[in-house]
Amino acid sequence: MSDRGKILIGLILFVILVTYPFWGRLVSPEGAAAARPELVYPDPSKGPFCVEDTPYMTSNHMDLLNRWRDDLVRDGITEWVSSSGKTYFPSLTKTCLGCHEDRDGFCNRCHDYANVKPTCWECHTTPGGGS
Amino acid sequence: MEKKSRREFLRETGALALGLGCGAPLVATSCTSSIRGDAGAERKWAMVIDVEKAKDPAVRKACREACERVNNVPSIPDPNEEIRWIWDEKYHDVFEDQIHDYTPAELLDTPVLVLCNHCTNPPCVRVCPTQATWKRETDGIIMMDMHRCIGCRYCMAACPYAARSFNWRDPRPFVPTDADGNFPSEFPTRTRGVVEKCNFCSHRLRDGLIPACVEAANELPGGEGALVFGDLMDPDSEVSRILREQRTISRRVSLGTGPKVFYIV
Numbered sequence: 001m002s003d004r005g006k007i008l009i010g011l012i013l014f015v016i017l018v019t020y021p022f023w024g025r026l027v028s029p030e031g032a033a034a035a036r037p038e039l040v041y042p043d044p045s046k047g048p049f050c051v052e053d054t055p056y057m058t059s060n061h062m063d064l065l066n067r068w069r070d071d072l073v074r075d076g077i078t079e080w081v082s083s084s085g086k087t088y089f090p091s092l093t094k095t096c097l098g099c100h101e102d103r104d105g106f107c108n109r110c111h112d113y114a115n116v117k118p119t120c121w122e123c124h125t126t127p128g129g130g131s
Numbered sequence: 132m133e134k135k136s137r138r139e140f141l142r143e144t145g146a147l148a149l150g151l152g153c154g155a156p157l158v159a160t161s162c163t164s165s166i167r168g169d170a171g172a173e174r175k176w177a178m179v180i181d182v183e184k185a186k187d188p189a190v191r192k193a194c195r196e197a198c199e200r201v202n203n204v205p206s207i208p209d210p211n212e213e214i215r216w217i218w219d220e221k222y223h224d225v226f227e228d229q230i231h232d233y234t235p236a237e238l239l240d241t242p243v244l245v246l247c248n249h250c251t252n253p254p255c256v257r258v259c260p261t262q263a264t265w266k267r268e269t270d271g272i273i274m275m276d277m278h279r280c281i282g283c284r285y286c287m288a289a290c291p292y293a294a295r296s297f298n299w300r301d302p303r304p305f306v307p308t309d310a311d312g313n314f315p316s317e318f319p320t321r322t323r324g325v326v327e328k329c330n331f332c333s334h335r336l337r338d339g340l341i342p343a344c345v346e347a348a349n350e351l352p353g354g355e356g357a358l359v360f361g362d363l364m365d366p367d368s369e370v371s372r373i374l375r376e377q378r379t380i381s382r383r384v385s386l387g388t389g390p391k392v393f394y395i396v
Contacts, residue, residue, distance in 0.1 A: 073276050076269065078337065093317055122301075122322040123277060129203075129314035131303065 037113040040105030047099065051082045062118070065092060097126050153193040174270040175363040176249065176331055177391040178345070178371050179379060182222075184357035185244050190348050191219055194244060194358065197347030199317040201332060205305035214321075216329040217246040217344050226396075232256075243394065244358070246344075247294040247329040248382060249273050251389025255286035255295065263336060271391065272331050282324040291383055292390075295328045331360075363391070 050057050052064070068090030071077040080090045088095050100106045103126055111118060125131060135143075161230035184283070185191055190236070197202060198217050202320055207213045219242040230239060253273050256266050286380050287295045301323045306314055314320060318334060321327050332342035341360050346356040361368035373379065374393060381390040 064321055069278060073274075073278070076267065076337075092210075093319075119322070121320040125314055125319065126201075127317060129308075129317050131308075131312065131314065131320075 003128060030099070037109045040102040042101065044101040050099075051080075051086070051088050052084075065096075067122075068092070083088065092124050092128055096110055101126075172268060172271055172364065174365075175268050175391070176272055176336070177363045177374075177393065178246075178342075179359040179370050179373050179393045179395060181359075181395045182241065182243055182246050182358050183395070184354065185348070186241060186244075187353060187357075190351055190354040190357050191242065191244055193347040193351045193354065194344035196342040198329070201318065201335065201343035202330075203306050203314050203316050203318050203320045205302035205320075206307065207300075207302070207305045212299045213326060214298065214302060215294075216296075216327075219243065221246050225382060226380065226394075228385065229380065232251075244344075245292065245294070245382075246392060247331075248292055248390035248392045249331060249386065251391065252387060254291065254386075254388060258285045258289045260285065266354040267333075270336075272333050272336075273328075274330060274333065275327060276392070277321055277325045277327070280325040284326060286326055288325065291386055291388065295326050297326050298323050334371060335390060367390065 050113070052060075058129075068080060071080065072090045078089060079087050081087050097103060103121075139393075173192055185194075195217055198205065202216060204216050205214050221239065222241040222243050223234075223239040225243045225245055251271065253264075253266055255264050259265070260283060261279045261281055263276045263281070265274055265276075267274050282297065284297055287293075287297060298321050306320055308314055312321065332340070332344075335342060345358040345360040346388050348358040349356070359369050359373060361369055361370035363374075365371060373395070377395055379393040379395055381393050383389070
């Protein structure tokens with residue numbers, strides 16, 4: 001049993017490597033969670049809040065946009081009523097970007113942070129026709 | 132009543148079931164065929180093009196440019212890759228089933244404006260596997276949903292008027308921009324791999340405007356009435372009146388597609 005030492009070292013190395021993802025961020029300065037991105041919010045004069053409240057929009061804006069898309073493109077529905085009872089025109093360019101003028105500072109900055117690559121801007125423009 | 136044997140009863144029951152099974156699809160077809168066509172539509176948009184008035188190149192140019200501006204249509208020089216919403220064809224190509232040996236040569240070469248015919252029975256819609264193109268039941272416009280188009284080009288093969296174009300490449304570099312880099316319109320550009328065509332400016336109709344080509348032609352001195360747009364369901368509309376009072380033709384009517392773009396020749 002002269003290999004006991006080697007086997008033990010091998011096992012210890014194995015355990016260290018396998019569990020690294022769980023404790024690595026505690027010891028590595030680079031492993032700390034990335035800070036939330038600083039977003040550029042619209043001018044408060046545009047209105048006190050978005051079409052729905054911020055937590056809802058943060059987690060559900062993509063579903064809402066898909067619904068707007070189907071409503072307007074497929075069914076020709078031009079009015080969408082928010083939970084507060086206000087009516088909006090379901091348009092990414094006209095309604096969303098009408099307030100959120102800084103697309104790079106708002107949409108893109110968060111999408112980069114979350115590493116998602118929506119294809120909206122391959123076709124849709126900013127108000128006035130900007131790419 | 133004659134008493135049937137068990138064997139006879141079973142045979143006749145089987146024959147009856149078979150008969151019903153084979154007949155049902157026929158019955159179903161005859162019932163659903165009525166939903167094709169335009170039953171139940173509130174509006175039926177149509178266009179009348181006066182070939183004589185649209186002979187002036189300035190009129191056709193104004194139509195094309197207005198369309199490209201409003202819909203961000205790219206100008207791709209390569210004819211194999213060009214995107215066409217409204218364009219010119221020679222009379223003999225547009226009405227190839229109307230010409231004969233004695234049609235005047237001058238007429239054969241007359242340029243005619245062509246665009247999507249927004250058919251009553253659109254073959255493109257029948258073949259689309261994703262329903263990315265469909266006929267809007269409320270007004271008969273053949274719509275495109277770029278989100279759904281998978282670029283199979285089946286619709287292009289089905290369209291007898293070659294009214295559809297495929298984006299072989301990203302069209303954005305070919306859409307002319309202004310000094311600030313803005314596209315001419317807020318209408319979404321398209322992307323590589325989707326099929327596009329004229330949509331009768333459905334986004335303008337939504338705002339109560341008429342299609343850009345019609346507006347441009349009528350604003351041009353001498354172009355008044357070259358293109359007329361209106362509702363076929365309204366007997367008092369300009370298109371209804373023209374179709375009632377003048378001789379008009381449309382393209383390849385024998386195919387049964389029911390074009391809604393008409394021509395005064």
